[in-house]
Amino acid sequence: MNFSNFYDLSYSDLSDFISSNFSLEKKKTSMRTNQIWKFVYKKGLRETSKFSNISSELKYNIEKSFNFNRTNIAEKKISKDGTIKWLLKLSDNNLVETVFIPSGKRGTLCVSSQVGCTLNCKFCHTGTQLMVKNLTTHEIINQILVAKDELNDWGSQKKITNIVYMGMGEPFYNYDNVKKSISILRERNGLDYSAKKITVSTAGISNEIMKAADEIGTYLALSLHAPTDELREKIMPINKKFKIKDLIESCSYYSKINKEKIFLEYVLLKDINDTDSCAQQLVKLMSKFPSKLNLIEFNAWPGVGYEPSDSETVQKFYEKIKKSGHIVTLRKSRGEDILGACGQLKTDSEKKRKSL
Numbered sequence: 001m002n003f004s005n006f007y008d009l010s011y012s013d014l015s016d017f018i019s020s021n022f023s024l025e026k027k028k029t030s031m032r033t034n035q036i037w038k039f040v041y042k043k044g045l046r047e048t049s050k051f052s053n054i055s056s057e058l059k060y061n062i063e064k065s066f067n068f069n070r071t072n073i074a075e076k077k078i079s080k081d082g083t084i085k086w087l088l089k090l091s092d093n094n095l096v097e098t099v100f101i102p103s104g105k106r107g108t109l110c111v112s113s114q115v116g117c118t119l120n121c122k123f124c125h126t127g128t129q130l131m132v133k134n135l136t137t138h139e140i141i142n143q144i145l146v147a148k149d150e151l152n153d154w155g156s157q158k159k160i161t162n163i164v165y166m167g168m169g170e171p172f173y174n175y176d177n178v179k180k181s182i183s184i185l186r187e188r189n190g191l192d193y194s195a196k197k198i199t200v201s202t203a204g205i206s207n208e209i210m211k212a213a214d215e216i217g218t219y220l221a222l223s224l225h226a227p228t229d230e231l232r233e234k235i236m237p238i239n240k241k242f243k244i245k246d247l248i249e250s251c252s253y254y255s256k257i258n259k260e261k262i263f264l265e266y267v268l269l270k271d272i273n274d275t276d277s278c279a280q281q282l283v284k285l286m287s288k289f290p291s292k293l294n295l296i297e298f299n300a301w302p303g304v305g306y307e308p309s310d311s312e313t314v315q316k317f318y319e320k321i322k323k324s325g326h327i328v329t330l331r332k333s334r335g336e337d338i339l340g341a342c343g344q345l346k347t348d349s350e351k352k353r354k355s356l
Contacts (some may be wrong), residue, residue: 006066007138007145010180011037011187018197021061032058034189041190044145046070070149072140088146090115090139096168100145100151102161107151107163108274111143113178114169121204122235123225123269125301134174136267141180144191163193166191166201166221172208177235179216195219195258206242213257220254221294222265226273227281235272244285245332261290261327267298268309268317279320292327293327 009017015033018024024032036103039045046068048059074095075087084100092121099110110111115132118122144163153159163185165171180201180248202209203246209220222246226232232239264286268274286293295318298308309317314330321328 001265002066004065004067005136005138006040006062006068007141007182007184008136009066010183011189014119017065018058022058026065030141036062037189038185040068041184041187042154044148053321059093071146073146073150076150085151086143086146086150088143096135096139096143097306098147098167100147106161107159108164109144109160110164110167111140112167112169113140113165113174117169118173119170119236119238121203121223121237123267123298123306125302125304131345133171134177137177137180140177141184144185162197162199164181164199164221165199170203172212173212175208182216182218189355201263203236203238204247204250205238206246206250208350209247210253211252213250219257219260219263220251220258221254221265223265224250224285225265225269227265227278227285231273231278235269248285248288251291255290261292264291264293265296266293267296268306268314269298270309270313272306274309274317275312276316276320279317280316281322283324285318286321286324286326292329293321294329294331295321296331309319 011033014037015029016058018036019029019030022029022032036051039051045051048063049056051059051062069091071088073086074245076091077085077087079085084104086098086100088096088098089265090096096115096116098112101108101110109354110137114134116130118131126221144160147160148154151159151232165178182198182200182271185191185198198218199221200216200218201223203209203223212220223236226235226239227244229239229244255262266273266282282293295314297314298306300306300308312313318328318330
């Protein structure tokens with residue numbers, strides 16, 4: 001194994017490390033793995049000196065082999081509605097954003113999977129930032145750990161109750177690292193988030209949706225935003241590669257395997273996708289596979305060429321879907337004053353050009 005950051009390890013990776021470095025029987029290897037994992041992911045400890053009931057030799061080997069560094073916070077903003085946005089500076093000086101959204105007893109952490117994005121969705125601020133890199137597993141996990149540190153969330157009662165991969169980037173274009181980070185989140189001896197507390201959002205990478213149905217199994221959210229290929233291609237170029245018929249097929253499979261409805265994300269854009277005709281076409285699309293619709297207010301950002309739909313149009317669109325018998329929710333915008341709302345995340349990181 002070639003790890004330097006502890007947060008790149010899965011539970012089985014840690015077990016293999018202990019097994020290969022110490023002559024321990026299987027039962028004791030399991031016990032030591034449990035202990036170390038709990039110190040790190042239940043208590044948030046970063047210094048091996050605080051790992052109690054562990055031999056000095058094992059502590060030394062863990063400390064020599066791995067670092068437990070947290071990502072540094074470059075900036076923190078708190079919205080008037082309680083939403084918190086952290087700008088995190090990675091070890092390579094790239095920047096990434098993470099957002100915490102409190103709502104009663106529920107606290108949702110929105111994490112990023114890439115620095116920048118390749119998709120160039122026309123209404124999304126992140127899409128104006130060129131793709132810089134995929135985040136490593138430890139860079140994804142560190143977003144959760146930093147937020148837990150900041151919120152003092154190391155007790156038995158979780159303040160962060162839900163994790164959504166809805167930040168910067170397309171999670172399924174960083175499939176392996178996202179998959180591994182979710183396995184770390186779900187490990188019951190550590191952070192202990194069930195599959196029903198994690199949602200992965202995709203712009204519709206059909207082949208990876210099919211793969212994720214078998215290998216990841218969390219809730220799935222599809223950023224749909226238009227009910228026809230013609231309209232979707234105008235605002236989401238990815239639709240030129242993955243057509244709506246592909247999305248219907250892959251989402252049907254995902255729902256069948258995981259026995260849960262697919263969340264459809266739909267940002268309402270004035271005079272673009274908020275018409276009565278769009279609502280009717282959306283109703284037809286929703287009948288193709290089990291789904292729930294999240295209608296989202298458009299959050300403007302400097303230089304964008306779109307406007308939010310007016311409240312009357314939004315309500316009319318909502319009622320049209322609801323009367324059809326489908327489940328629909330109007331999502332209230334959060335953190336807009338700190339550019340922390342849906343579609344507003346962006347950093348100043350740029351890909352370094354290789355010298356010729």
